[in-house]
Amino acid sequence: MDLTCDFFTLFRLAPRFRLDVAALAARYLELQNSVHPDRFAQAGQAERRLSMQWAARVNEAYRTLKEPLARAQYLLRLAGRDPEAASGALAEDTDFLMQQMEWREEVRQARQERSMAALRELRQRLAREVQAQYEALAARFDDEHDLAAAVGQTRRLMFQEKLRAEIDDALAFLEDAEDAENAGA
């Protein structure tokens, strides 16, 4: 095993989209337990450096495999289909883009009106939609093995996750503003 082996091999998991999160977490701890720099505090310099590199690699692998979107992107990259590079794939998907713009407009409005209730409602709706997309994506990857379709789906999810992060940011911002007011600063 060397530092450049892929994340699934490193974690001894099958390269699939559906994965056992508990097994992933357990494997993560086992790996860190054997490579973490704290285990090499008294070792020679070469070993200390290697340990840092390995621990960083294991962290990166864990982060990538844990998040479903990152995992999907990684699976596609392994298959030589970088979703970020597939420009234009979405351009034809005008329905989706229109819908995204509507979402965005709703978020903008809720933020402007400082309506946390509206933002929370949007967040929930989006979460349901995203969940359905991930389930579909899992089928593309693991059942149908249709990578071309997975690329499109993944790109959509990239938009939706971005949107979700924006809603979260807006919510956080409003919460903070509210707290600051309550503190009577």
Next chain:
Amino acid sequence: MTLFQISEPGESAAPHEARLAAGIDLGTTNSLVATVKSGMATVLNDEQGRPLLPSIVRYLPDGTAQVGYEAGDWQAKDPRNTIVSVKRFMGRGVRDIAYGEALHGEMLPYEFVDAPGMARLRTCAGVKSPVEISAEILKAARARAEAHLGGELAGVVITVPAYFDDAQRQATRDAARLAGLNVFRLLNEPTAAAIAYGLDNAAEGIYAVYDLGGGTFDISILKLSRGVFEVLATGGDSALGGDDFDQRIFCWVLEEARLPPLSSEDARLIMVRVREAKEFLSRHDKAPITVKLSSGLTVDLTLDARTFATITENLVARTLRAVKKALRDAKLLPEEVKGVVMVGGSTRMPQVQRAVAGAFGRQPLNNLDPDKVVALGAAIQANLLVGNRTGEDWLLLDVIPLSLGLETMGGLTEKIIPRNAAIPAARAQEFTTFRDGQAAMSIHVVQGEREMVADCRSLARFELKGIPPMVAGAARIRVTFQVDADGLLSVRAREETAGVEAEVTVKPSYGLSDDEIAAMLKDSAAHAREDAQRRALKEAQVEAQRLIEATEAALREDVRLLAAEEIARIETAIARLQTLILGDNRREITLAMDDLAYETQEFARRRMDQGIQRALAGKRVEELARGAASAPPMPAEPSGAFAPSGLPAPSASEASASRPEKTT
């Protein structure tokens, strides 16, 4: 049970003997030293039996320094040369300090000298950087530990606020180096507290550590399970602590008593009284504040708990906002937290206790000494890292508090490693040139969450030169960020087009260059130049001995991973180094260490590989397959991995072409 064997000065301990290690809590107000004795973590007291070492340094005209209580006695009499709360200046420029403490200029009687990078202070013993001042505190801590343990420390764990940025961490490391300490690890203060608390209480589940000290505030959310301390998120404010509560009372006093402008001496005197009143209020409803000023005026006021709570309300609120943010980052709700561990002297304030209880909907845990718990955790970790196994082993997984990135076109920040990423971390990103024939690229490394570079902390700037002539956008420059287990960053840039390579390695070191540190080391060894040389030789010898021991231990364990010829080469290198250690040629020792490191590189690789194979061999294959097939996908969570905004995502090539470089 750990037994310490005391070795004569100059004689190196044999590998099987327990080696001396300590934990140091380098606090804003108070520092502490602790060690593990007979399997028990203990705080080391001074000769008068006092556990605290006040973080106060007073310089004298003869160039010497007093540290601790002795220096504290001079606070109001010699404020300019008596430095308190120096930790707040670590890794900070004059402008940061002026901004941070703007409202309270009266409180800072020092004469700041603007220097590139870090602010310095003019004292009667010369201009001092916060790193040197902190080093005085560390030297005192070291002396205390060595007196107790009867020998030289093999190394220490020093704690830093979790929210310390790279500049502040680097400054702390530099201070340790000046104090002649070998640092095994910089450990985050709340994580240290979690170790002490967790091991003591066999705690499992999600815990929060709320650490409000003299000058800093940290909140960390951890997952504790058997043998693992995993930090999920951290947050805080490295300029928020008891000092700010003091300042609020100070301002209140100025207003109530309608005081005219004060001398530094009087201002400091009031600060001392004000702090006493604050601490008194933790147990009483009212506190008298009586001060006789040098101007003849007398301040005679009474502060009640209600008023105190009111004038400090927004300080407490600031901590709660950080708590919320950390919980959000950890994707947890307050009710999912099983316990809140209170750390730091300032958590004794009743309004803080109430606020934390309110935020988490449960009474915080106060069953440990908020002053000592960080030092105890540091000692326990030091004992683990030095290799004095007590049978129990644990794994500590920590994170970086603030995102790391670099400047791209238009003064925007491009995040490379996001906040709360587990460390060690390494991540690379590719950039390209902006102009035809561009021969150099300037790289500006920053830390912070804001979009504009101007709002983030600038850590380092460097230039990658020697890019071969190419059309704009053709160069492929790979910038790699690496954060080690101390949370310290190093950055590398490299041009990767066919056959051409240029590489620069930068360690952002705030303000102090290696040369400056070397000069300070020489200064501190003072009068005799020889002293410094002897010390450097000694350091090399110790380091070499350490390397030999580590290599021999590795050979004992895993010699079968090597061919006879490889063993012979390593043994030759060891023997050579062993001989050189006895001599006094530092250069030769260093070179021989390099040789040995070179000879063992492949061995290290094989050992690491074996470790990984073993780690994975524990699980049965069917078990894995079953898990993978049956589990549903994880709930979707936001990912910061990619960020289209409103428009279709740019392709990788577009992205790198538009990402930019300011040429030189």
